Amino acid sequence: xxxxxxxxxxxxxxxxxxxxxxxxxxxxxxxxxxxxxxxxxxxxxxxxxxxxxxxxxxxxxxxxxxxxxxxxxxxxxxxxxxxxxxxxxxxxxxxxxxxxxxxxxxxxxxxxxxxxxxxxxxxxxxxxxxxxxxxxxxxxxxxxxxxxxxxxxxxxxxxxxxxxxxxxxxxxxxxxxxxxxxxxxxxxxxxxxxxxxxxxxxxxxxxxxxxxxxxxxxxxxxxxxxxxxxxxxxxxxxxxxxxxxxxxxxxxxxxxxxxxxxxxxxxxxxxxxxxxxxxxxxxxxxxxxxxxxxxxxxxxxxxxxxxxxxxxxxxxxxxxxxxxxxxxxxxxxxxxxxxxxxxxxxxxxxxxxxxxxxxxxxxxxxxxxxxxxxxxxxxxxxxxxxxxxxxxxxxxxxxxxxxxxxxxxxxxxxxxxxxxxxxxxxxxxxxxxxxxxxxxxxxxxxxxxxxxxxxxxxxxxxxxxxxxxxxxxxxxxxxxxxxxxxxxxxxxxxxxxxxxxxxxxxxxxxxxxxxxxxxxxxxxxxxxxxxxxxxxxxxxxxxxxxxxxxxxxxxxxxxxxxxxxxxxxxxxxxxxxxxxxxxxxxxxxxxxxxxxxxxxxxxxxxxxxxxxxxxxxxxxxxxxxxxxxxxxxxxxxxxxxxxxxxxxxxxxxxxxxxxxxxxxxxxxxxxxxxxxx
Numbered sequence: 313x314x315x316x317x318x319x320x321x322x323x324x325x326x327x328x329x330x331x332x333x334x335x336x337x338x339x340x341x342x343x344x345x346x347x348x349x350x351x352x353x354x355x356x357x358x359x360x361x362x363x364x365x366x367x368x369x370x371x372x373x374x375x376x377x378x379x380x381x382x383x384x385x386x387x388x389x390x391x392x393x394x395x396x397x398x399x400x401x402x403x404x405x406x407x408x409x410x411x412x413x414x415x416x417x418x419x420x421x422x423x424x425x426x427x428x429x430x431x432x433x434x435x436x437x438x439x440x441x442x443x444x445x446x447x448x449x450x451x452x453x454x455x456x457x458x459x460x461x462x463x464x465x466x467x468x469x470x471x472x473x474x475x476x477x478x479x480x481x482x483x484x485x486x487x488x489x490x491x492x493x494x495x496x497x498x499x500x501x502x503x504x505x506x507x508x509x510x511x512x513x514x515x516x517x518x519x520x521x522x523x524x525x526x527x528x529x530x531x532x533x534x535x536x537x538x539x540x541x542x543x544x545x546x547x548x549x550x551x552x553x554x555x556x557x558x559x560x561x562x563x564x565x566x567x568x569x570x571x572x573x574x575x576x577x578x579x580x581x582x583x584x585x586x587x588x589x590x591x592x593x594x595x596x597x598x599x600x601x602x603x604x605x606x607x608x609x610x611x612x613x614x615x616x617x618x619x620x621x622x623x624x625x626x627x628x629x630x631x632x633x634x635x636x637x638x639x640x641x642x643x644x645x646x647x648x649x650x651x652x653x654x655x656x657x658x659x660x661x662x663x664x665x666x667x668x669x670x671x672x673x674x675x676x677x678x679x680x681x682x683x684x685x686x687x688x689x690x691x692x693x694x695x696x697x698x699x700x701x702x703x704x705x706x707x708x709x710x711x712x713x714x715x716x717x718x719x720x721x722x723x724x725x726x727x728x729x730x731x732x733x734x735x736x737x738x739x740x741x742x743x744x745x746x747x748x749x750x751x752x753x754x755x756x757x758x759x760x761x762x763x764x765x766x767x768x769x770x771x772x773x774x775x776x777x778x779x780x781x782x783x784x785x786x787x788x789x790x791x792x793x794x795x796x797x798x799x800x801x802x803x804x805x806x807x808x809x810x811x812x813x814x815x816x817x818x819x820x821x822x823x824x825x826x827x828x829x830x831x832x833x834x835x836x837x838x839x840x841x842x843x844x845x846x847x848x849x850x851x852x853x854x855x856x857x858x859x860x861x862x863x864x865x866x867x868x869x870x871x872x873x874x875x876x877x878x879x880x881x882x883x884x885x886x887x888x889x890x891x892x893x894x895x896x897x898x899x900x901x902x903x904x905x906x907x908x909x910x911x912x913x914x915x916x917x918x919x920x921x922x923x924x925x926x927x928x929x930x931x932x933x934x935x936x937x938x939x940x941x942x943x944x945x946x947x948x949x950x951x952x953x954x955x956x957x958x959x960x961x962x963x964x965x966x967x968x969x970x971x972x973x974x975x976x977x978x979x980x981x982x983x984x985x986x987x988x989x
Contacts, residue, residue, distance in 0.1 A: 353377060358412045362441045364458040365419075369604060371456050371463045373398065373443070379408055381445075381454070381485075385463055387604050390542040396487035396574065398454060400467065403480040407452055410445035417441050420457070422622045427806045428649050428839065428868030429614060430898040436618040446472065450479070450593075461613045462603040464551065470594040481589040483578075486600055488548055488563065490573035491540035494523040497829055497905055501530035501562060501581050504756075512582040512767055513756040514797055514813040517826040518833045520906060523573030530581045531563040533797060536610070536833045536905075545607055548575075549837050551599040551616045553768075553799040554777050557592050560768025560796055582757060583766035591770075598799065603836065608900040611911070616837050620803040626784060646787045647807045649893040650686020652718065653679050654843060654871035657818060660691060662849075667693040667720075670706050679876040681713040683889050687869055689751055689791075691720040700745065707746035716748035718791065718869075723755045723775065730775050736782055749789035749807075752779060756794045756813075768796050780805040791841060791869060798838025802868075809868030810839040817843045817873055823852025824926045824979040831864060831909040831924070840865045845874040846884065847957050854956040856949055857981035859884070860922035862891050863913055869893060883961045887947065887985050890918060899938045908976060912938055919944065919986040925976035932974050934984075939968040944986040951980045965989070 354377025361372040373383035381398035384391070399407055421437040438459040445452045453468030469479065490496065497518045505511040514532060523537065534549035553560055563575040577600065579585040603613045627642045628634075653676040659665040665672055667690055676688050688710060695703075710717050719742065721727075727735040742750070755776065757766030766772065776792075783790050784807055792811035802808050812818075814834050815826050827842075834840060844861040848854060862870060870893055872879070879888050892915030901921070903909035908930045910923035919939065923932050946966050952958035956979070966972075966986065974982055 358443075360415065360441055360443065362439050362456050362458040362463075364460045364463075365437050365439060366460045368460060369458050369463060371458050371465070373454065373456055373465075375410065375412065375445070379410060381410070383456070383465070385546075385602060385604070387539075387544045387546075390539055390544045391491050392539050392544060392546050392602065392604055394489035394491060394574075396489040397485045397576075398465075398487075399452065399485045400469065401482040401485060402450075402469075403482060405447045405450045405479075407445075407447055407450075410447055410452060412443065413446045413451065414444040415441060420621060424622060424803075426894075427644070427647055428802065428809060428866075428894050429617065430612065430866055430895065431614065432894070432896040434614055434618060436621065449473075457619075459615060459618070461605055461609050462546070462601065462615045464599045464601045464615065464619055466552070466599045467597040468595065469591075476593065478590050478592050479595075481591055484561070484576075484597075486577040488575045488577075488602070490523040490537055490575065491542075492523070492573070493540055494537045494573060496521050496523050496526065496535065496537040496573075497833060498526075498529075498531045498535045501532060503582070510582045510766075511757050512580065513794065514834075515815045515819065517815055518829040519825075524571055526565055526573060526575065527570040529564065530578070531575065533561065533563065534833050534837050535563060543606060544604065545610050547601075547603040547610050547833065547836055549601050549603070549616060549797065549799075551601050551619045551800040552596075553598040553773060554780070554801040555804070556598045556773070557595060557770065558597055558773070559588055559770050560773060560799075561598075580768050583769045588769045588771075607832065607903065607905075611832060611836055611900040611903075612898060613836060616798070617800040617803045620800060623803055625806055626781065626804050628781070628785070641785065641787060644784075644806050647789065648686055648716075649809065649868040650716075651680075651683070651891050651893050652687040652689055652791075652869045652871045653677070653683075653685055653715075653876075654689045654691070654873045655876075656689070656691035656720075657843060657845070657873040658875050660693070661818070662820070666696075667691055668696060668698075670702065673706060674709060675876050677710045677713055677715050679879060680715045683879060685715070685872070686893070687716045687718050687749070687789075689718045689720065689871065691751065692753070694719050704745055711746060716789075717746065718749040718751055718789065719747050720751045720753060720793075723752050723779070723794070725754075730771065732778055732782075735779065739782055739786055739788065743786045743788065747788070749791065750783065751791040751793050753793040755792065756796060776801075780808055783807065789869070791871075793841065797834070800838065802838070810841040810870075812841045814840045814842060816841065817845055817849060820849040821852070822850055824857065824924065825852075825906070827853065827857070827861060827924055828903075828907065828909050828926045829905055831911075832903070832905055835865060839867045841867055841869075841871060843871045843873040845872075846878045846888075847874060851956070852979055854951045854977070854980045856951040856959050856983065857924050857979060859887070859949055859959065860924050860981035860983045862888070863920045863922040863983055864909070864911060864924065866895065866898065867893065883959070884949070887949065887983070890915075890985060892918075892920065901934060901938075902932060908932060910934065917988050919984075921984040921986070922982065923974070923976065924981040925979065927978055929978055930976045932976055932982075934972045934974065936966050936970040936972075937968050939966070939986070941968070943967045943989045945989055946984050946986050948982065948984050950974065950982045951977055
């Protein structure tokens, strides 16, 4: 019997059953007209649970008596996700008529070394269950993982015949039902160019609201919430987007759930959902991730990247046919983290100096060489009327000083709106000039007129990966500017050092309410190119706050954005020479959302301890027990009394028994540099 006939028969039988049930209900109601209590929901048909290795986190999931897929999450007995829907609705099959086919369980564990990241060595361990459900023509696989620091799940959709093709997404039914009265810190969608249409960038602040006050809003990932009245926090985001063949997602309450705090995973409001809803199979979705625990657990977590397990760095399909020298490219030994000198903000954006001013560019090469920094960036306009001979001379000058050159480009307009052959040709030309990397901008669609190349549609996500692969072939590092949030892709493409996707110093009105909350949310999911200056550009940050940001934002190529002469100040020169680009450890020390944030970073034999404060004066206690044995010489930078543009430098000795209390002014900060004696 064909599938259409089977479906028709099923519908007729269901309708007949419904009439019988209605008739029985009418007879039971009798003539008195009294309303009967509705019958209880049928028991769940399938139910299983996955528990984290330490037993603190449990994900329960399955299928209810009506055939609907669901899950819940608890942490230490606290509800983190109330009963929520799972699954997809697609045109080609009926995933409302699923039957359990199989389950498989395993423990996933291992470790890997980071080139850049919060920790140089990352260990991972989780318990995993894969449940396979069968519809008419497709299998739906649901993979659920429980880690000590959170949970994750993803979907697989494949044909029962083992073939390939496409399916059409009507909706992804994933929900995150937040516990009642949860506090939520979110970046809602607002068009960045409302007069032109729906455009979006991740360059905004994370503000607090109630879970009951999320109606009529698209919420970007990551989003952080405090589960009810508990001390448990959970950060929702996604991992493995690059290479998934899927689009980047947002969260929104469905109309029938407005005011409930039940968020559904939906297509980005920027761009178009059709034809972006056509997805190739066999398909594995990005991971839906909930980093869960106290604030220390959340902020120190690398769960977004741990989900890649022991993934190898990307190699081309023809790798086995390459020469030994060609294969060595994909060991990525050429990837060198390093601090970057960046002059566009103060010289071009504010000062109006052209990026083709090679006297200025040489000044910043000299700065990078003197400071021991690895890179300098030539930003937008560097190739306007380019004199190739003069430019090659500049690159040679930089290389002779041990400084690598990165150049800016537009993700779409510089490459014909996404033409792979043009991308390859231009990159090869730039490489022949001696260029070592690209700062590639406007992925977020702020300048894109073609609606299929906006933000996080499937084509744009594929374009990211094309760029990553072509730059890897040419041994060019990548700084993604004007981009979406990171989703763990540097585990595959380690030359992708950083990305914007943050409200950074380029916006000269940044204040402390933005920077503090970004540490707890945006900074958790991957590298951040904030481009700190020394002297603040706004009244909302102090000099010590800016110095702390140079440490706190994790990034493989942090861009130092102030005037070159600023770094010559004898009090701060040694500090900026030692700014970490690769780190061995990151330790959250203390903080509270909307209030302050303090963490320690280890790079080699040095430690840095930095704190930033929001709009109310705070008192912070710094416990140095994270240090090893022995003593450390410390230089401490704090805001000078009565000034937002000066710091006081103090020298002292500390060890692991030291506890110091600091009073932070409004918008202020502090930073220690610790050198072992």
